[in-house]
Amino acid sequence: MPAKPKKESNVNVVIGLFIFVLFMALMVFWSTIGQVDAAGAREILLRAGYSEITINGRSYLSCGVDYNFHTDFTARNGIGELVDGAVCANDTAFSHTIKVD
Numbered sequence: 378m379p380a381k382p383k384k385e386s387n388v389n390v391v392i393g394l395f396i397f398v399l400f401m402a403l404m405v406f407w408s409t410i411g412q413v414d415a416a417g418a419r420e421i422l423l424r425a426g427y428s429e430i431t432i433n434g435r436s437y438l439s440c441g442v443d444y445n446f447h448t449d450f451t452a453r454n455g456i457g458e459l460v461d462g463a464v465c466a467n468d469t470a471f472s473h474t475i476k477v478d
Contacts, residue, residue, distance in 0.1 A: 411440060411447035411465075418448035418464035421473050427452040429459075439476050440465035 415432040422430050429452055436449035444465040451461050454477075466473035 411435070411445055413448050414446040414464075414466060415448060417446065417466055418450060421464050421466065421475065422450060422452055425475055426455040429453045433461075436463035436465075439463035439478075440474075443467075444474070 413432070413435050418432060419430050427450075431451045433449040433451060436447040439449070440447040440463055445468055446464070446466040448464045448466070449461075450464060451459065454460050460477045462475060462477035464473060464475055
């Protein structure tokens with residue numbers, strides 16, 4: 378008489394489902410953070426009087442969800458102070474905010 382195949386326990390199914398839901402939630406969160414626009418951020422900062430601009434990558438928590446681009450920077454402001462901040466911008470160059478830490 379052949380042996381009956383073992384049924385997968387409910388615990389394994391629940392754990393697998395939990396991991397899948399967690400992964401999907403992280404993907405949604407990651408997609409709402411925004412992208413880096415190094416060239417656009419540099420142009421915005423130059424027009425605002427900043428110099429010695431270094432783009433540091435994505436700014437995770439400085440910009441709101443209304444912005445598509447969240448670019449972290451370090452630069453010298455108009456009076457020569459070294460500042461860290463973020464350029465929060467939309468697809469158009471007319472809608473942006475410079476936030477300094």
